[in-house]
Amino acid sequence: MQVQREAPLSPGAFLWRPGLSFQGLAIVRSGCVKLYEESANGEERVLQFAFAGDLLGLEALASQKYESHAVALGEVLICRLETPTGSGDHAVDARFYQRLLQQASRILQQRMRLSRSGNPAVALLAFLELLAERIGRPVESNGRRHCDIQLPMSRLEMGAYLGYAEETVCRTLLRLQQQGRLQVRGRRILMEITPRSRAVAASTEPR
């Protein structure tokens, strides 16, 4: 697959802004990229948090226009994918597209099940478990397996993503901690890794 590295992005740097014409697909190598759009009243709605390995920009491929903001949270490394020109080896192109489709499928599957569950505690836990899988570091303490997550985003941003107010995120985190489901210290979160963390995969089983 044709890949091209790029200079690292510093915190707050934009990959693209709405209206900019499509620049090709990219993949996050490290760090976190936030995709968001601004509603009429100036509030921001987070569409996606992209982490290492995530494909970026697929949603702009069809229209050839970006419709969202993409900003780096912290240091970010990305690499761009060179789209086949069609003049090259078709066999290679086919393999390239096939892998992209696989990625697209995975993204779509994730977005399908990602929607508001009515309960902020459930939504937040699901979100954190997803983060645990992506950026969590396993930690052994007291013979128990925990996961150490360093949040790259603020409470406000989590809320803007999940569809809740900043304060609700705060209070929900507090409640989850009081229930012993996790430990919060600022942007550092410790949570147990349950077999349920792979609940997404488990739900695949026939009933």
Place this chain on the structure above:
Amino acid sequence: MQVQREAPLSPGAFLWRPGLSFQGLAIVRSGCVKLYEESANGEERVLQFAFAGDLLGLEALASQKYESHAVALGEVLICRLETPTGSGDHAVDARFYQRLLQQASRILQQRMRLSRSGNPAVALLAFLELLAERIGRPVESNGRRHCDIQLPMSRLEMGAYLGYAEETVCRTLLRLQQQGRLQVRGRRILMEITPRSRAVAASTEPR
């Protein structure tokens, strides 16, 4: 593109159920297919309403397993796409994949912006405007351009899709009617086609 027709599906017929292994991509020729999953407490969450022209099953391509229910609402015609075996002409395959990616991009773009807006009136209007584009019939009355929509789904299903209760959908429709934004007669809805209907495209403009 390799296409194969299939016998029509009668109302309530299932295209697939969770756990079934992937059967290839399909395209809706006519009618409406509802994708949903059941939560632990037996409630249903609608993931997608697919209409004529919509690609079906992409989210199952990566895992080769369906994780949702797909059921026909009313009479439905579909055709299946034969995935390239890899043994054929690679140039043809590349074109095939390229078109699929375009579709994937469009789907993803739609799903990105389709998320809860906090306000059921806004969410419902956005949903109806999308339906108007897909299954609405333009009607001329009193010199004004209206759009006639025949809803294929119940209020409950609309709610399960948008994340609201059945009653909220009812009341919101009523309020929208009282505001003169649309006319409701059971599953028949009349609404004006505003240039705003393409608000999605409009938001592409640079600021």
Place this chain on the structure above:
DNA sequence: CGATGCCTTGACCTCCTTCAACTTAAGTGG
């Protein structure tokens, strides 16, 4: 004609939003 879904409407109550004040943490310059 009763039965079954679907739709509608009302009343109540919970939970989340909003507003506001305060705390904490991280820079920044004297």
Place this chain on the structure above:
DNA sequence: CCACTTAAGTTGAAGGAGGTCAAGGCATCG
């Protein structure tokens, strides 16, 4: 090194939007 500034996080109180429960209306279908 410490005041000052600014952003992020936390906590409380009040109000309202939407969920839930319940009852009734209105179709279609046997």
